[in-house]
Amino acid sequence: MTKDQVKQVVLDIIADIAPDEDLSHLKSDVRLRDQLQLDSMDFLDIVMELRKRHGIEVPESDYLQLASLDSSAEYLTPKFNAKS
């Protein structure tokens, strides 16, 4: 998977867990929490949905890697590619 494809995976999850938010102007290099109303439970949702939908595990020590779309793609792309 490319990093852009992984970004889309994360975006699809965010669209489900934050259904009131407009994601069309999301900047991929800015922290998600600075652009969206996301709390710690929402981040746990992202982790849970990565696990459920894609079998990807994100240990608690790595949660900060999901801060922005860019950092998420950087961190998750090798994990997705290691699966295939």
Add this chain to the structure above:
Amino acid sequence: MKLSRVVITGIGLTAPNGNTLAEFRNNLLNGVAGIERIDVRYMGLLLAGVCHYDPLKYQKKKEVRVGTRAGSISIYCAREALADSGVALDTLAKDRTGIYIGCTEHGNVETENEIYNVSKFNYDTKYWSHYHNPRTVANNPAGETSLNLGITGPAYTIGAACAAGNLGLIHAAQMLRLGEVDFAICGGISESIHTFGIFAGFKSQNALATHEDPKKASRPFDKARNGIVISEGGCLYTLERLEDAQARRAKIYGEISGYCVNSDASDYVLPNPVRQAECVRKSIANAGLTPQDIHIVNTHATATPLGDIQECQALGSVFANCPDTHINNTKSFIGHAMGAAGALELAGNLPSFADLMVHPTINVDDLDPQCALPGLVLNRPVQAKRVDAILNNSFGMLGINSTLIVKRFVP
């Protein structure tokens, strides 16, 4: 000790046949029931009362996703009641407002959903939702309401089986009289149709109604009744001390006049007509009234073969010489809304103070002689000579009985 008078100043509800008091009342007077078939997990199509309010009227999509159906129903009813009361949320003293919500049970729906969810992952609990605990704590419906409205006073639920709707009102009146709060949002709610366990439990008890026509399935007092139709719903009221309501020139629906809560202490599920009659008598005494002063009795009857007869025995012993007392039943329209039942059923009758119409018990094609109480209003509404006091029965499992009396407001 002279107790403050407590009055009802706002009503918000969602029932299987109406999402406002006006719509609900209109359907009760016109014989319009609200029962349909739903697909219940593991069990297939079953009869149920479903509410069709718009959750997004007062909640964001995320609140609906994260919260519970019970929370959503509570929020809808609370917001509607507050709007009806004429009190603007931004002027409400939020730390002096209490939220007291009766519920039959809470947490079954959410727990079943999580077990179903992890069953798709070979029962690996790492797939169990981090929302499970906030969704299943017993105070969830009241807590979600406090979050949505920003109310910072006491907010909790009252677990009282199917007597819970009355208990919400009674508890709120007590808290107002004690001076613990100045404004109360109270009543009862139910999300029970979303748990298969309730259906399966009643089915195992041979107490689940069946009928080819859903709208005729809930038939208290009819010979062919064969059990309960389970429903969801909610009804919350705003209650205030009379002096506060008058100071702001509030519309007043009625006055909390008397009540009683007691326990059978005799069986897990079987009702006890002696204790029920005691509850009714004590509530009338508590109101300073006599049975002749009660002009509408709303029965709890759920259309189980035995339960209806036992309540009729209890009522027959209390209202033996009361020619002006009318007796009706709301479950024949909406099924058994469990924790919401008492609160909803009271609301459906309160407009009688103004229009003197008494809504009927529908679906009685062949009255069971053992339920043939004088004053029973069958199939069509009747015009009463007077309606000065309404007595509302709600009883529940483990033998909890509640009777609430509301009287016409007279300054």
